[in-house]
Each structure stands twice: as structure tokens, then as C-alpha cells.
Amino acid sequence: MSERAARVEQPDERGDPLVVVDELRSYYESERLLGGKPVKAVDGVSFEIRRGETLGIVGESGCGKTTLGRTLVRLEEATDGTVRYDGTDVTTLSGTELKRWRKNAQLVFQDPTASLNERQTVGAVIREPLEAHSWGDPHSRRERVYDLLELVGLAPEHYYRYPHQFSGGQKQRIGIARALALEPDFLVLDEPVSALDVSVQAKILNLLSDLQAELDLTYLLIAHDLSVVRHVCDRVGVMYLGKLMELGPSEELFSDPANPYTQSLLSAIPKPDPSAPFQRLPLRGTPPSPRDPPSGCVFSTRCPLKIRPDIEGNHDLSRAQWEAIDRFREVLRERDLADVTFVERLRERLGLSTRFTPIPTVAEELLGDVSFPDSVEAALSRAVDRAAEGEVSAARAELADALGGVCEREQPVRHDVGEGHSSRCHRHLEAYADADDVLEGEDGVGGVLEGL
Numbered sequence: 364m365s366e367r368a369a370r371v372e373q374p375d376e377r378g379d380p381l382v383v384v385d386e387l388r389s390y391y392e393s394e395r396l397l398g399g400k401p402v403k404a405v406d407g408v409s410f411e412i413r414r415g416e417t418l419g420i421v422g423e424s425g426c427g428k429t430t431l432g433r434t435l436v437r438l439e440e441a442t443d444g445t446v447r448y449d450g451t452d453v454t455t456l457s458g459t460e461l462k463r464w465r466k467n468a469q470l471v472f473q474d475p476t477a478s479l480n481e482r483q484t485v486g487a488v489i490r491e492p493l494e495a496h497s498w499g500d501p502h503s504r505r506e507r508v509y510d511l512l513e514l515v516g517l518a519p520e521h522y523y524r525y526p527h528q529f530s531g532g533q534k535q536r537i538g539i540a541r542a543l544a545l546e547p548d549f550l551v552l553d554e555p556v557s558a559l560d561v562s563v564q565a566k567i568l569n570l571l572s573d574l575q576a577e578l579d580l581t582y583l584l585i586a587h588d589l590s591v592v593r594h595v596c597d598r599v600g601v602m603y604l605g606k607l608m609e610l611g612p613s614e615e616l617f618s619d620p621a622n623p624y625t626q627s628l629l630s631a632i633p634k635p636d637p638s639a640p641f642q643r644l645p646l647r648g649t650p651p652s653p654r655d656p657p658s659g660c661v662f663s664t665r666c667p668l669k670i671r672p673d674i675e676g677n678h679d680l681s682r683a684q685w686e687a688i689d690r691f692r693e694v695l696r697e698r699d700l701a702d703v704t705f706v707e708r709l710r711e712r713l714g715l716s717t718r719f720t721p722i723p724t725v726a727e728e729l730l731g732d733v734s735f736p737d738s739v740e741a742a743l744s745r746a747v748d749r750a751a752e753g754e755v756s757a758a759r760a761e762l763a764d765a766l767g768g769v770c771e772r773e774q775p776v777r778h779d780v781g782e783g784h785s786s787r788c789h790r791h792l793e794a795y796a797d798a799d800d801v802l803e804g805e806d807g808v809g810g811v812l813e814g815l
């Protein structure tokens with residue numbers, strides 16, 4: 364949480380990497396009932412955190428922020444990839460080595476009330492990690508707890524009180540004291556202020572900033588409140604569906620976001636910076652399931668700047684027409700994932716009522732008022748027919764073949780878009796620099812494309 368101005372002027376004084384994350388994956392296995400597909404909570408994420416810096420991680424609910432933080436401190440097991448801490452890959456540590464390493468990396472939880480044992484005194488709560496690691500003798504542990512209470516702005520008499528006697532902000536101070544007990548170098552702060560009143564949030568953020576300077580701490584700060592991240596973090600990573608879409612210096616990322624997802628996320632802030640050079644982009648709908656992420660770019664199903672395929676008829680389509688098609692494809696996607704029983708499929712085939720709106724009705728509502736070039740119309744009606752027969756996956760494949768472009772086919776690689784600033788988007792490729800023809804001039808989107 365150092366001063367940004369100072370950082371920009373003296374880039375060489377930034378610390379060496381303390382945590383280096385390479386192609387990290389963290390999946391949750393599913394029950395067979397749910398199709399057996401794992402939830403890809405973190406899916407190939409790479410970045411580093413320098414000593415003494417605060418790296419922010421933002422993204423919508425469910426994008427994998429908490430899983431990433433928990434995997435970094437080994438509260439979740441990595442499925443693949445490495446997390447190097449001071450040069451050691453900690454994903455493979457076990458036994459005493461793991462226990463010894465755990466002291467270095469701690470987590471501060473979002474909800475201080477839920478994370479504190481109400482039956483223990485504050486002293487016992489903070490002492491717990493010291494006891495678990497056989498730190499010192501009982502006397503020195505007690506002394507250490509008194510020191511920690513003072514460090515986080517609490518008083519010695521709080522030692523024998525119970526968590527319920529404290530306000531939310533004080534409880535978070537207790538949580539921070541506990542996290543600091545074993546003198547870690549690295550803290551994952553998982554939404555540390557989002558459960559607190561706004562007036563208390565600044566105090567806790569100031570405390571964390573002071574502690575960072577005093578104890579030379581390195582932070583990963585997970586937050587959904589973008590203004591917190593902007594003011595507190597040195598660099599920011601933007602996550603979407605388990606992937607890091609953009610990573611860059613805070614101020615640059617907020618004032619000049621390179622990735623359409625970041626732009627959409629910032630556009631969704633009620634009061635965006637009016638002087639921001641980028642255009643507002645709509646952030647429609649909700650993210651798809653991480654159990655079945657889209658092929659190609661994970662943001663492709665919602666991206667307002669999706670590159671359209673260069674095939675006959677497509678160039679005549681307006682943005683509104685593409686949006687109608689996208690909405691219809693989204694319904695097919697959801698229907699494909701829904702738990703449709705055999706009986707429901709049969710009823711659907713026979714034209715009987717089910718708990719789902721029949722696909723032809725959906726198609727009529729979403730596409731009926733829109734006219735399309737012949738080739739597009741033909742692809743759509745083939746897909747409607749197949750979906751109406753219960754072959755939703757085949758209908759989806761049909762439309763992907765006919766109307767999907769590079770964003771649906773290929774995962775974008777990481778592009779450097781500035782110093783220490785990277786973004787994953789096909790739009791950064793020369794080959795797609797002119798791919799804006801279907802969008803240009805509508806809703807100011809052409810202006811955004813120029814900035815990419």
C-alpha cells in the first residue's frame with residue numbers, strides 16, 4: 364500500500380518476487396449426479412507478488428478469488444501448477460515441512476464474526492496458532508498475545524473478553540492479530556472489510572497499511588469493491604471464470620483498462636470516473652458455470668466486443684442482431700446444463716408442457732422480430748429444430764460452427780499492453796485489429812476498439 368507516485372518514479376526499488384504463481388489450477392470435483400465435471404474455480408493462473416507490495420484480485424462473485432487465495436496458503440490443494448514461495452514450490456510440501464512453511468502465509472477472513480470461536484476468550488483465539496506451532500512457553504505466548512493486541516489497536520484488558528463483546532471492526536482486529544501471531548511475511552486478505560460498516564472500513568484498511576509498513580508484509584487483497592482496490596493496491600489482477608484476464612499497475616488498469624471484461628466491470632460502477640478515457644461497455648447477464656466454461660475465451664459469451672466470424676452474411680448483421688443471437692445461444696447453453704429429466708425431454712419432443720419454455724417459443728420471442736441474411740436464418744432454424752427435438756448440444760454445436768468466431772474457438776494468450784501490464788484478448792492481435800467492422804459506429808464501441 365505504498366504511494367503510487369513514489370512507485371512510478373522509482374520502479375527499481377520494487378521488491379523481488381516473494382510469491383510466484385505459475386499456471387495454477389484448483390478444481391473441485393463434482394458428484395456424478397452433477398455430470399462428474401469438476402468446477403474449474405482457478406484455471407491456469409500465473410502472476411507474481413513482490414515483497415512488500417499489495418496485489419489486488421477483483422472479479423464477480425464465483426470467479427475463483429477465494430479459491431485462489433486459499434490455494435496460495437494451502438487451505439485448498441492445487442490441482443496443477445506451482446506456487447513458489449521464496450523459491451520453494453509449496454504445492455508439494457507435506458508433513459513437518461508444510462507445517463513449518465504455514466507460519467509464513469496466513470489468511471484473514473471476510474467475516475470476523477463467523478471466523479472467531481465465540482466460546483474462546485480473545486486471548487485464547489489469538490494464542491491458538493502459537494500453541495498449534497508450539498511457539499515459546501505459556502508465559503511468552505501470553506506476552507506475545509499482549510503485544511499483538513497492542514499492535515492491532517486493542518487493549519490488554521481485552522485478553523479475557525469474548526468475541527461477542529466486540530464490534531465488527533474490533534473483531535476484524537482480533538482476526539488480524541491471530542493471522543500475525545506467527546510472524547508471517549505474506550497475508551491473503553479475503554474481503555477483509557466488506558462485512559464492516561463503511562466508517563470502519565477505512566480504519567481497518569489504514570491498520571493493514573500501517574502493519575504492512577511496520578512488519579514488511581506482502582499482501583494479496585481479494586475484494587469486490589473496486590474503489591477499495593484502486594486506493595489500496597499497487598497492482599491489480601482481474602479474474603473471470605477462473606482466469607486472470609488482465610493484470611497491471613492499479614492506476615493504469617483503472618484509468619486505461621485494456622481488456623473488454625475489465626472495461627465492462629468498471630462500466631458497471633454506478634459513478635465511474637467521468638474523465639476516464641475508455642467508453643462504457645455493458646456488462647450483461649451472469650457468468651456461465653465454471654463446471655462448463657465456454658470454449659475459447661471464457662468471457663466470449665458476454666463480451667460486448669466479441670470478434671464476429673468472417674463468413675458470408677455476417678457483415679450485414681447489426682450489433683442488435685448479434686445480441687439477439689447471443690441471447691438465444693445463451694438459453695440453449697443454460698438448457699443444455701439444466702438437469703432435464705428423461706420424462707421432460709420426452710414431453711418436450713411430444714410438444715407437451717414442461718417446466719421449461721419450449722425452444723421454438725423462446726426462438727420466436729428472441730429472434731422473431733429480427734430479420735437475418737439467408738445463411739444465418741438457415742443456421743438458426745436448423746438449430747431451433749434440433750433443440751426442439753431435445754438435441755440441445757447438437758443445436759449449440761450447429762450455431763458454434765456457423766456463427767462462432769475466433770473468440771469461441773481459441774483461448775486468447777497473454778499480451779503485454781504496457782509496462783508490467785498484460786491482458787488476454789484476441790483484440791490485441793494484429794490479425795484482428797480490423798475486426799471491428801460489424802461494431803464500428805454503434806454505441807460508441809468503435810471508439811473503444813481504437814484504444815485496444
Ligand SMILES: Nc1ncnc2c1ncn2[C@@H]1O[C@H](COP(=O)(O)OP(=O)(O)OP(=O)(O)O)[C@@H](O)[C@H]1O
Binds near residue numbers: 391402422429430
Ligand atoms: N468447496 C467447494 N466445492 C465445490 N465448489 C466450490 C467450493 N468452493 C467454491 N466452489 C465453487 O468454485 C467457484 C469459485 O468460488 P470462489 O468462492 O473461489 O469464488 P469467489 O470469486 O471468491 O466468489 P465470492 O466473491 O462469491 O466469494 C464457484 O463456482 C463456487 O461455487
